[in-house]
Structure formats: C-alpha cells, structure tokens
Amino acid sequence: MIFSHWLATLLGGSLAIHGALGAITLNVDDENSLKTAAKTVASDMIDFYNARDSKDIPGKFDGTWWEGGSMFMVLIQYWWLTGDSQFNDAIQEGMYWQKGDDDFFPSNYSQYLGNDDQVFWGLAAITAAELNFPEQSGQPSWVSLAQGVFNTQVPRWDTSSCHGGMRWQIWPYQSGYTTKNAISNGGLFQLAARLALYTKNTTYAEWAERIWDWSATTPLLKQKNWNIADSTTCDTQCTDHGDWQWTYNYGTYISGAGYMYNYTNGTASKWKAGIDGLIGTSSQFYPTQGYNGAAGNVLVEITCESVEKCDRNQITFKAYFSSWLAFLTTIVPGSSDSIMPKLKTSAQAAIKTCTAGSDGTLCGIKWYNQAADGTNGLEQQMAVLGVLNANLIPFKGGAPLTAETGGTSKSNPSAGTNSSNQAVPTLNNITTGDRAGAGILTVIFVTGWAVAVTWMIRGG
Numbered sequence: 001m002i003f004s005h006w007l008a009t010l011l012g013g014s015l016a017i018h019g020a021l022g023a024i025t026l027n028v029d030d031e032n033s034l035k036t037a038a039k040t041v042a043s044d045m046i047d048f049y050n051a052r053d054s055k056d057i058p059g060k061f062d063g064t065w066w067e068g069g070s071m072f073m074v075l076i077q078y079w080w081l082t083g084d085s086q087f088n089d090a091i092q093e094g095m096y097w098q099k100g101d102d103d104f105f106p107s108n109y110s111q112y113l114g115n116d117d118q119v120f121w122g123l124a125a126i127t128a129a130e131l132n133f134p135e136q137s138g139q140p141s142w143v144s145l146a147q148g149v150f151n152t153q154v155p156r157w158d159t160s161s162c163h164g165g166m167r168w169q170i171w172p173y174q175s176g177y178t179t180k181n182a183i184s185n186g187g188l189f190q191l192a193a194r195l196a197l198y199t200k201n202t203t204y205a206e207w208a209e210r211i212w213d214w215s216a217t218t219p220l221l222k223q224k225n226w227n228i229a230d231s232t233t234c235d236t237q238c239t240d241h242g243d244w245q246w247t248y249n250y251g252t253y254i255s256g257a258g259y260m261y262n263y264t265n266g267t268a269s270k271w272k273a274g275i276d277g278l279i280g281t282s283s284q285f286y287p288t289q290g291y292n293g294a295a296g297n298v299l300v301e302i303t304c305e306s307v308e309k310c311d312r313n314q315i316t317f318k319a320y321f322s323s324w325l326a327f328l329t330t331i332v333p334g335s336s337d338s339i340m341p342k343l344k345t346s347a348q349a350a351i352k353t354c355t356a357g358s359d360g361t362l363c364g365i366k367w368y369n370q371a372a373d374g375t376n377g378l379e380q381q382m383a384v385l386g387v388l389n390a391n392l393i394p395f396k397g398g399a400p401l402t403a404e405t406g407g408t409s410k411s412n413p414s415a416g417t418n419s420s421n422q423a424v425p426t427l428n429n430i431t432t433g434d435r436a437g438a439g440i441l442t443v444i445f446v447t448g449w450a451v452a453v454t455w456m457i458r459g460g
Helices: 005-022 031-050 068-083 088-097 115-130 142-156 181-199 202-215 245-264 269-285 315-330 335-349 378-396 449-459
Strands: 177-180 231-232
Touching: 031 068, 031 378, 068 088, 068 115, 068 315, 068 378, 068 449, 115 142, 115 181, 115 269, 142 181, 142 202, 177 181, 177 335, 181 245, 202 245, 245 315, 269 315, 315 335, 315 378, 335 378
Parallel strands: none
Antiparallel strands: 177 231
C-alpha cells in the first residue's frame, strides 16, 4: 500500500483544528470568519478522503473517479482564497497520479469513463493554471494537462447524429453512448473558453463558439427561454429532451459564456445575452415556496433535495455552480449584484447544517432547512466548501490569471496528442459558416486532427 508522505501530518493537524473550533459559526461579511469556516469544512472533507477504501490510489474515490478531479478543483480554489497550503501535497499527488498520458484519461479507468468525467479533471487543471497553483519540477504544466483533455475530447465531436455534439459516454458498449448531455458539452465549452482566455489561441475560442452554437440547435440550450435540458438522444436527432434541472448544467454554460465575454472584450453581444438569460433562469434554484421559508434566497438542488433522492454526485453540484458564478463576477463587470447576494444567504444557511459528527462540524444536504438533516459525507463538505469559496472571492479578486496577466503555467498546444489510449479520428477545420451557428451545422469533417494541432501550435 502507498502511504502518502503528507498523510500523518495532515490527520494530526485536522484533528487539532476540529478540537479547537467545535461547531462552526460564520459571518459572511468577514473574510477571517469565512476562512476559518472554510478551513474546518475542508479539513473534514479531507478526513473523508483519507478514510476511503481506495486510499492507496491517490485521487481515486471509492466507486467513482471524476469526483477526485472536482474535489481538487474546489481545494485549489480554497488554497488560493485562503493561503492555506496544508492540502497542496495531496492535490498535487492526486492530480499527477491520475494524469494518464497528460490527458486525464488513465488506462486503468478509461474503459468506463464518460466525457463529463474526463472534462472535470481538465477543469481542475485549468483552475490550477489560472490561480498559479504550484507545479512540480519534471511534471507537465497545469495548462498543458487541460490542453491534453481538450485535444483528446474534440476528436470525439460526433457528426454522425444531430450534426455534432459530444456524446455522454465515450465507448459504444456504454449505456449512455446514444445520449448527448449538457454537462459533457457544457464542460468542453467551458474548458475551451477558459483555454482561449488563458492562451489567446483562437482555436479554443472557435471551438467554444462551435459548441455553444450547436447546443443552441438542441434542447440542451434553449435560447428562447434559456432553459437547459439535461440530455437529448441521438435516436431522435437530438429533438427530445430530459428536462431534469441541475445547477451545474447552468453553471458550466454561464461560466463559459463569461470567459468568452471577457475574451471578446464584451464586443460579442451573444455572450452577455447568454449570461443574463441563464442567470435569470437559474432563479429556479432559489425557490420561493415549499422549502422551509428559504424565501428565494437559498440555493437548492430542486430536482432531488425535496424528495430526498440526491445521489453522491448530485450532492456536489452546488459547489461548482456557486464557485463558477462567483468567479464570473471577476471577469464580467456588473454581474456581482445578480449573483453574490444569494450566494451570501446560501452560505449562511449552508453552514447551519454543519452540526453533525462528534465535533459538530459535519454538514448536510438541505441548506434551506438551516439545520442538520441526518446526512453527512465528503460530498456534503465539498458543496459547503464551494459556497464558502464563492463568498471569499470578492475579498481576493485578481483572477483568473492568463499568460498575459501573470499566469506562469506554460502552454503546450499538442499535449495529449500522443495518447495510446484511443485512436484519434479525423475532423474538419472550423469555418466561418460553422461559427454562424444554427443554420450551418452539416459541415463534413475533411481535415486530419494533426492539421488542427499544427494550427494550434502556430496560433500560440
């Protein structure tokens, strides 16, 4: 069994923190109060991570792989916002262990992964690049790992059905292979937009625009009412829709639109329209009735919380929605007023669920109850840490960094293209007509992926 060198020290420090703090109190208008609460919640989350059965495999959770990437993403944000580096060794160890062929597609798990699983690790890597999270000598840069994910995902863009789009699952033998879903497409959209802003490489921006425009031809992004369907199917040419509403689907498209708004210096009205429209529809996640008097001010995973059907994945979604929207306020001027007030009241409510466990610091799911709800676990801690991180962002500012504004992580546009995990099919260059959106999505893939990589290298 591998015994991580940071584990013993971390466990001892975590116990000391809990004993000193006891139950968590919070003043969302006080930076130190937020940092103290976040430290307690993060320490409990790491305790769950260290106690897992698969702890001999850094970054691998019991029964799931993608949550490792999402947890590290939240912890990287925590480090940058608080200056607390006690978890950094664990983050680095897990991220590098799971990097695969520099594409977060490790052979041990690649046979059952979905596109959404892989892209979350890419989003963790671009987060590390944007925040100058420390890199280890001899390891690939954070931004190159994000580029590796991009480079292995875009060849999977599927024009055999629906004129494009990312399938949920990667392999034909997987039950979700015939589904195209919002998080796989929205995740790659967000990753491409963030790579565009960080590197100023136009290829990433053009892919972001392609994914957005294609999504808008399907129920995954209904621009008429700014509703995001969770999924659609290849069998119907992406005309049907699974309408379960999830916070992270909205968060990923809103965030990507924010990065594209900043990338275009606010000159492309489509991005501001998308941001405003999707934030408006996201008000459904702050319900005004039937949630213990939350009065429209507490974030709720409305599809599963009230019926007590949230699985471990769904419990974490509010973490991503909270932090992605809060970071958006740093790159889209004027967006704070529509985002931060409800994230403040959500944090206040969330911390009141953190009364379980021997130290009274383990959190629950139903923030609107503002009390323990009989549940606890790593995912509950992650969700609360995400909304605490979100409330720390206005105190910090100055992010995300880019290669032009102080980002030190070095670009490698060809990262991941030598992967041995899968054959790389051919695909076309992006044309002006392609970028026009809904009307012209029948373009045929004619140029090899090697040409696209060469184009990226020339583009910077």
